[in-house]
Amino acid sequence: MSANSFGRRLTLTCFGESHGILIGAVIDGCPAGLKLSEDDIQRELDKRKPGSTPYSTSRTEQDIAKIVSGVLDGYTTGAPICVIVSNRDVDSRPYEVFRVKPRPGHADYPAYVRYGGFNDYRGGGRFSGRITISFVIAGAIAKKLLRIIGIEVYGHVCQIGCVCSDRLPTIDELRKVYENPVRCAIPELIPSMEDVLKHSIEEGDSIGSMVEVFAFNVPPGLGDPIFHGLDVDIASMMFAIPGVRALSIGLGFEAASMKGTEFIDPYVISDGKVYLKSNKCGGVLGGLSTGSPIHVRVSFKPPSTIRKRVETINLKTMTNDYLEAWGKYDPCIGIRALPVVEACLAFVIADHCVNQGLIPTVIKDEYR
Ligand SMILES: Cc1cc2nc3c(=O)[nH]c(=O)nc-3n(C[C@H](O)[C@H](O)[C@H](O)COP(=O)(O)O)c2cc1C
Numbered sequence: 001m002s003a004n005s006f007g008r009r010l011t012l013t014c015f016g017e018s019h020g021i022l023i024g025a026v027i028d029g030c031p032a033g034l035k036l037s038e039d040d041i042q043r044e045l046d047k048r049k050p051g052s053t054p055y056s057t058s059r060t061e062q063d064i065a066k067i068v069s070g071v072l073d074g075y076t077t078g079a080p081i082c083v084i085v086s087n088r089d090v091d092s093r094p095y096e097v098f099r100v101k102p103r104p105g106h107a108d109y110p111a112y113v114r115y116g117g118f119n120d121y122r123g124g125g126r127f128s129g130r131i132t133i134s135f136v137i138a139g140a141i142a143k144k145l146l147r148i149i150g151i152e153v154y155g156h157v158c159q160i161g162c163v164c165s166d167r168l169p170t171i172d173e174l175r176k177v178y179e180n181p182v183r184c185a186i187p188e189l190i191p192s193m194e195d196v197l198k199h200s201i202e203e204g205d206s207i208g209s210m211v212e213v214f215a216f217n218v219p220p221g222l223g224d225p226i227f228h229g230l231d232v233d234i235a236s237m238m239f240a241i242p243g244v245r246a247l248s249i250g251l252g253f254e255a256a257s258m259k260g261t262e263f264i265d266p267y268v269i270s271d272g273k274v275y276l277k278s279n280k281c282g283g284v285l286g287g288l289s290t291g292s293p294i295h296v297r298v299s300f301k302p303p304s305t306i307r308k309r310v311e312t313i314n315l316k317t318m319t320n321d322y323l324e325a326w327g328k329y330d331p332c333i334g335i336r337a338l339p340v341v342e343a344c345l346a347f348v349i350a351d352h353c354v355n356q357g358l359i360p361t362v363i364k365d366e367y368r
Contacts (some may be wrong), residue, residue, distance in 0.1 A: 006237055008228065010142070010351040014134030016084075018123030019092050024084040025134035027141050029354060030070070032078035033363035034144060041065040041083060044140040045133065047178055047339040050089075050328075054181050055197050055335050059328040060089045063133065078361075083137045087130070092122035094327030101312045101323045105304025107242075112315065129242055129330065132340040139343020142350035145359050146215075153346045155213030156185035157334045158297065161196040163189055164210065168295075171216065183338050201331050204307035209300045209334025211341045215349055218283065220274070220291035222352050229287015230294070230352060237344040238298050243333040246299040250282020265292070294349070298341050300333040 005013040009029045016023035042065050049063040050056050063085050070081030099121050102108035107127035111119045119125055143153060154174035158165045160182060169177075169185035177185045182193040200207040223230035231249050238247050246253075255263055265276040276292050283294035305325045314321040330336055353359045 006240065007347065007351045009354040010145075010347070012134065012138040012347065014131060016087075016131070016134070017120045017125045018128030018130040019087060019090045019095075019125075020120065020122070022084045022086045023130055023133040024082060025137040026080050026082045027070070027138050028080040029351075030076050030078070030081055030141055031145070031354065031359060031361050031363050032076055034076040034141075034148075035074055036067075036071050036076050036081075036141065036144060037074060038065050038067055040144060041067070041137055041140040044136050044143070044339055044343065045085065048132065048136050048336060050336075053183065053335050055201075055331055057328045057330045062088070065137065076363075081141065085133050085137075087123075089328075090123065091327070094325065095121055095123060097323065100316050101314055101321055103304050103323065103325065104310055104312055105301070109313075109315075127242060129333065129336065132241060132337065132343075135241065135340050135343045135347070139339070139346045142343070142346040145350045146346055146353065148363060149219075149353065149358055150217045151349060151353075152216045153213065153342050153349070154216075155211055155338055155342045155345075157183045157193070157209055157338055158186075158212040159208075159210035160184075160193040160332060160334065161200070161207045161209075163192045163196055165189055165212075169212075174214070177338075181335075183335055197332060206302040206304070206306050206330075207332050208302040209332050210297055211300065211334045211338050212295070212297045213341050213345050214296075215283070215294040215345055218289045218291070218294055218349060219358070221288055222349070222356060222358070223284070223286075223288040224352065224355065225287035228352075229284070230289055230348070231284045231287055233348045233352070234284075234294075234296060234345060237348050238296070238341065241298070241337060241340050241344065243300045243303065243337065244298055245301045248282075248297045249284055250295050251280045252282070252297065255280075265290075294345065296341075296345060298337075300337060303330050303333055305329040 011028045013026040045063045050059045050061050066084050068082045070079045098108045156177045165186045173185040177183050265278045268275050279292040283292045309324045312323045
């Protein structure tokens with residue numbers, strides 16, 4: 001599998017650069033007969049596009065999805081599905097300086113070394129949040145596939161700076177999350193989160209965040225241990241999202257300070273079915289789903305392009321230097337990355353469902 005592709009039976013190949021002509025995705029291995037329109041993809045892209053929240057970059061992009069292959073008369077054909085999105089609001093001037101003075105905290109310097117200075121630096125090139133358009137396209141198709149077997153994926157922003165939730169949201173709260181500007185499903189946290197964001201923007205700084213995502217109705221026994229356990233693949237795809245710094249499944253980091261008696265989820269039988277009484281394991285044991293909701297938290301660093309004078313180097317003169325960025329940037333990644341995180345969870349689960357035959361290779365009427 002190439003460095004720009006992910007998945008085993010259902011695969012995503014992503015291409016394009018932030019300030020190039022377009023961003024695109026090729027999704028291969030999608031069953032034939034899935035009803036799929038550009039609107040299905042557009043609905044998801046609209047949640048990610050700049051301006052979809054007041055706390056996003058001022059870059060103005062409509063991000064219109066165009067399906068160029070793999071769909072005929074409104075149904076997938078079984079051939080690779082290629083979807084493209086044009087880049088329009090492109091001004092690469094603010095990025096010129098980063099070729100010589102790399103942004104601390106961003107990929108400029110390691111990319112310069114890795115690609116010998118040939119990498120597309122415009123808008124961050126392949127190291128831009130814009131490449132996650134491809135993830136969202138793949139997620140839109142995955143969500144449609146999962147709906148056939150009743151699996152639903154929802155997430156929210158559970159932390160911005162020091163403001164964080166101390167309870168899990170209800171599914172009704174999660175369903176309404178795109179209605180509020182910070183995309184937090186816990187209503188009482190929204191004003192404090194907005195205060196933190198406003199303060200950060202006023203200061204010309206940025207702020208870290210955490211996204212929490214759930215998959216409901218995943219049947220037990222999904223996953224392919226050892227190296228393609230469900231948790232392994234979830235972590236692998238999530239870490240491909242630019243800006244992700246840590247990930248936990250269920251009580252992940254908290255587990256380190258707990259006793260076995262506190263951490264285990266006891267089993268119980270009710271109406272002839274097996275349940276777990278709690279879900280501290282986040283719905284995955286041994287790389288396999290347990291039947292409880294899959295619960296993943298993803299931590300995002302504060303974006304590193306900030307309007308403050310920061311220390312850096314000058315690669316031309318090989319001297320120490322300073323940098324002050326100007327241009328269009330996000331103050332907080334998690335808010336715009338929420339649909340991307342949802343897309344990754346949906347895509348990994350859909351890939352495993354196709355792999356294990358839970359989703360048939362031809363979607364017949366009884367599944368629609
Ligand atoms: C949706 C989205 C938007 C982003 N916007 C910005 C941004 O405006 N400024 C910035 O410095 N980083 C932004 N990032 C993060 C960088 O792309 C990322 O930090 C960089 O590629 C380095 O990769 P790493 O943080 O994973 O090491 C964004 C990421 C995502 C997912």
